[in-house]
Amino acid sequence: MSGNMNITLKVWRQKNKSDAGRFETYQAKHISPDMSFLEMMDVMNEQLIKDGKDPVAFDHDCREGICGMCSMYINGRAHGPNKGVTTCQLHMRSFKSGDTIVVEPWRASAFPVLKDLIVDRAAFDRIQQAGGFVGINTGSAPDANSIPIQKHLAEEAFNAAACIGCGACVAACKNSSAMLFMSAKVSQYALLPQGQPERKLRVLNMMKAHEEAGFGACTNTEACEAECPKGISVTNIARLNRDFVAASFTGE
Amino acid sequence: MTLDSKIPAGPLSEKWDRHKFNLKLVNPSNKRRYDVIIVGTGLAGASAAASLAELGYNVKTFCFQDSPRRAHSIAAQGGINAAKNYRNDGDSVYRLFYDTVKGGDYRAREANVHRLAQVSVNIIDQCVAQGVPFAREYGGLLDNRSFGGAQVSRTFYARGQTGQQLLLGAYSAMNRQIGTGMVKSFTRHEMLELVMVDGQARGIIARDLVTGEIERHSAHAVVLCTGGYGNVFYLTTYARGSNGTAIWRAHKKGAFFGNPCFTQIHPTCIPVSGDHQSKLTLMSESLRNDGRIWVPKKKDDARRPADIPEEERDYYLERIYPSFGNLVPRDIASRAAKGMCDKGFGVGTTKLAVYLDFKDAIQRLGQKAVEAKYGNLFDMYKQITGEDPYSSPMMIYPAVHYTMGGLWVDYNLMTTVPGLYACGEANFSDHGANRLGASALMQGLADGYFVLPYTIGDYLASEERKPVSNDSPEFMEAEKQVKDRLNKLLSIKGKKTVHEYHRELGLLMWEHCGMGRTATGLTEGINKIKALREEFWQNLLVPGVDLELNQNLEKAGRVADFLELGELMMHDALNRNESCGGHFREEYQTPEGEALRDDENYCYVAAWEYKGENQMEELHKEQLTFDEVHLTQRSYK
Known part of the structure; x- marks a missing residue:
């Protein structure tokens, strides 16, 4: 290994869903500042295996900041200290040799811990299944350019659609609310003509699924926006609330 | 066994339409009596799952990730090709077909490629109708850009996140069917074996990755949409979990493997920085629209790029390939970069890199315009390397990115195992020996939305309409x-x-x-x-x-x-x-x-x-x- 940083890690260990869990302390040695945080975890895990111990389980996949799989709470912040960055894109040059780093899983009752740093985010999928779509079958679409959309609306819809579903917003929220996540999808479709026919039904159904999953309510602290690696704006939550109130009054 | 590609007779442009008419149909009320297993939920898998469920089949999907939305299609950046000719620049279905066959260096099937070009136009329609936020112009219509290997602008895009937006579109269509109960989604599950009964694919053995339990799942047909096997090279642009296990297990059960050595090395990736590295990151090919690739004319030139005057730079792609310039196909651009480095013109500490320079584009268009087009890619580059590509050129080097090879399939996308299909990158079919940029998304969605839903019925129509036992x-x-x-x-x-x-x-x-x-x-x-x-x-x-x-x-x-x-x-x-x-x-x-x-x-x-x-x-x-x-x-x- 190539680096000269030495890091002390306090990592959450939990065997499975029913285990109480506890922190364990490990050393990661010879770390290069060019390593990503996950590569540093890889180095630590290799050492644990060689020492006959159980390596730390953590979610990761694309390692380029887009799949939304990685999910670590680092020194009390979702995805660590840097703004607009997922854990996999966080590099060790953001830390100093000799640092002690605390690593935890997302904490939310709707995201039960499966093992160590891995949580179950199936509740996110259930919210999407309740209404996060435009109800159109394959084969029945009109020509793409028959639906002109103002550029600024398309851009705004894109900004909302850029959500990667990682769950940092829930982890950062003191109420464990998933409103930012949900509002991103609601907004994407609310801004586009394609989303209008199901606009009311969508917001009602998704809100219901949000509640059933055990996520908390939004109390406007905006911690979600501050920790979102993709810069999803809380104005989406305002849009969702407007749509929800309108839909609740007029019914569907 | 002789290979029968089942390419339909007739003129090229009529093959697919004729074939669709000749395929057997399954009556709507009988469709619900057939079960289909789909492994992998990327563009091909999610689009197939949604489309088959809409038709009325019972679908079970499997993915190793915690959600179908995380399949590695999500990481595709640059765009998706379609022969819409919205730019009025001479594009057509035939030209897309021609470019793809030529780009593949004449090792792809003409009939498959032509069908791909034909349905490309439907894909864009479908995705727009789903609410995929493609880039648009001020007039409200869709924007396009150019990609390697083509002289027309036929690539539709959503900033540098086209794969993400298309996958989320297919995922949303699949979610709608999960909501109706037509699709049952198994996440954190990995297929570890294909099950054959009387010579037909009848199910899979999967492992629940949370509990470790082994499960038996039966069906009337099995569809593998598990992507490519490039991770055999360890350091690649693939996701860490991407693997060849599903197709390799199927291969060992009788599915022939087509052109396994055909691997795509993508020219513009962030170079290797050390032995700790776990993966390589792609910088979209779209950057070659505005970025110019060069190396110093002097060997082992240690000067900073800004200190090397214009006349001492070799823009070698523009020099060797004047008509396509920086937009030559990927295999050619990669080989040229390797050639330059092998000859001692490489840059950076490892000397295994060339420059991709935006100086001229920033001068011509302004930093703001460059930011609007490529902002997220520039940010990602800076995040990984610690260097700012607005002020000094990016350094890039080729890396393994895609596999054109895969399970051999006939025109119906069926492998040599009856009842076993392969779609998207998992099959070998459309890209020959080299895939053109922005064609992977096109093929994954073509297979899932517009090909398999027709062809699988032809097989199922002859199958008994009773459930397949998983206790045999x-x-x-x-x-x-x-x-x-x-x-x-x-x-x-x-x-x-x-x-x-x-x-x-x-x-x-x-x-x-x-x-x-x-x-x-x-x-x-x-x-x-x-x-x-x-x-x-x-x-x-x-x-x-x-x-x-x-x-x-x-x-x-x-x-x-x-x-x-x-x-x-x-x-x-x-x-x-x-x-x-x-x-x-x-x-x-x-x-x-x-x-x-x-x-x-x-x-x-x-x-x-x-x-x-x-x-x-x-x-x-x-x-x-x-x-x-x-x-x-x-x-x-």
């Missing part, structure tokens, strides 16, 4: 095989971790079966991989047990399969005594160093049949005929 001896036997294999991996208790073996395998593959291949190098590589495989099964150390969440055990199974697949890739590369597309055999090149094909002897798809443990596989040949596109030396000059 065949299922029990396959389950036992899976359990035995897991126990074997756990019981070795050697000294080396699975990551160490994977890294070693990757280095070996890159050295012997990478960008430049030779007969002697491949022969040596085959011996080395055999030795490495033997060592793996004697000295592997997997911690933990089977009945728990065990990421090292998951990976061990995948690397074990790569150790076999890698050998087949080398046999295939050794057999193909020619250079074509991404397959470059150094013995076969033109005086200018371009790929030299041998159409007389190698104008075929190499389809390999598994013959048993440590047995040489049997080669079957599907001759390729070119009735429309004239076989010629590719020229981008």
Whole structure:
């Protein structure tokens, strides 16, 4: 290994869903500042295996900041200290040799811990299944350019659609609310003509699924926006609330 | 067994329409009596799941990630091709077909490629109707950009996140069907075996990755949409979990493997920085629209790029290929970069990099406009390297990115195993020896939305409409095989971790079966991989047990399969005594160093049949005929 940083890690260990869990302390040695945080975890895990111990389980996949799989709470912040960055894109040059780093899983009752740093985010999928779509079958679409959309609306819809579903917003929220996540999808479709026919039904159904999953309510602290690696704006939550109130009054 | 590609008769442009009419149909009320298993939920899998469920079939989907939305299609950046001709610049279905066949260096099937070009226009319509936020112009209509290997602008895009937006579109369509109960989604599940009953694919054995339980799932047909196997090279642009296990298990059960050695090395990736590295990151090909690639004219020039004056820079792609310039196809751009570095013109600390410079674009368009087009890519570059590409050029180097090879399929996307289909990157069918940029998204969605939903009915229509049992001896036997294999991996208790073996395998593959291949190098590589495989099964150390969440055990199974697949890739590369597309055999090149094909002897798809443990596989040949596109030396000059 190539680096000269030495890091002390306090990592959450939990065997499975029913285990109480506890922190364990490990050393990661010879770390290069060019390593990503996950590569540093890889180095630590290799050492644990060689020492006959159980390596730390953590979610990761694309390692380029887009799949939304990685999910670590680092020194009390979702995805660590840097703004607009997922854990996999966080590099060790953001830390100093000799640092002690605390690593935890997302904490939310709707995201039960499966093992160590891995949580179950199936509740996110259930919210999407309740209404996060435009109800159109394959084969029945009109020509793409028959639906002109103002550029600024398309851009705004894109900004909302850029959500990667990682769950940092829930982890950062003191109420464990998933409103930012949900509002991103609601907004994407609310801004586009394609989303209008199901606009009311969508917001009602998704809100219901949000509640059933055990996520908390939004109390406007905006911690979600501050920790979102993709810069999803809380104005989406305002849009969702407007749509929800309108839909609740007029019914569907 | 003789290969029957089932290409329909008739003129090229009418084949697909005629074929669709001739395919058998399943009555709407009978569709619900058929079960279909789909493995993998990327563009191909999610679009197929949604479309089949909309038709009325019962669908079960499987993915190893925690959500279908995380499949690696999500990471595709640049765009998706479609022959819409919205730019009025001379595009057509025929031109997209022609460019793709030529780009693939004449090793793809004409009929498949033409169908792909035909349905490309429907894909854009479908995605827009789903609310995919493509880039638009001020008039409200869709924007396009250019990509390598084409002289028209036919690429639709959503900033640098086109794959993400298309996948979320397909995921949303699939979610709608999960909501109605027509799709049952199994996440954190991995397929570990294909189950055959009386010569037909009838289900899979899957492992619940949370509990470690082994499950038997039966169906009337099985569709593999599990992506490519490029991770055999360890350091690649693939996601860490991407693997070849599903298709390799199917191969060992009788599905032929088509052109396994055809690998795409993408020219614009962030170079390797050290031995700790776990993956390489792509910088979208779209950057070549505005970025100019160069190296210093002087060897081992240690000056900072800004200090090298214009006349001492070699914009080698513009120099060698004046008509396509920086937009030559990927295989050509990659080989040229390697050539420059091999000759000593490389830059950076490792000297294995070339510059991709936006200086002129920033001057011409302004930093703001460049930011609007490529902002997220520039940010990502800065995040990874710590350097700002607005003020100094990016450094790039080629990396493994895609596999054109995959399971051999006929025109209906069925493998040589009846009832087993392969879609998207998992099959071999449309890209020949080199895939053009923005064509992977097109193929994944074409297969899932517009091809498989028609062709699978033709097979199911003749199947008995009663549920397939998952208690038959065949299922029990396959389950036992899976359990035995897991126990074997756990019981070795050697000294080396699975990551160490994977890294070693990757280095070996890159050295012997990478960008430049030779007969002697491949022969040596085959011996080395055999030795490495033997060592793996004697000295592997997997911690933990089977009945728990065990990421090292998951990976061990995948690397074990790569150790076999890698050998087949080398046999295939050794057999193909020619250079074509991404397959470059150094013995076969033109005086200018371009790929030299041998159409007389190698104008075929190499389809390999598994013959048993440590047995040489049997080669079957599907001759390729070119009735429309004239076989010629590719020229981008």
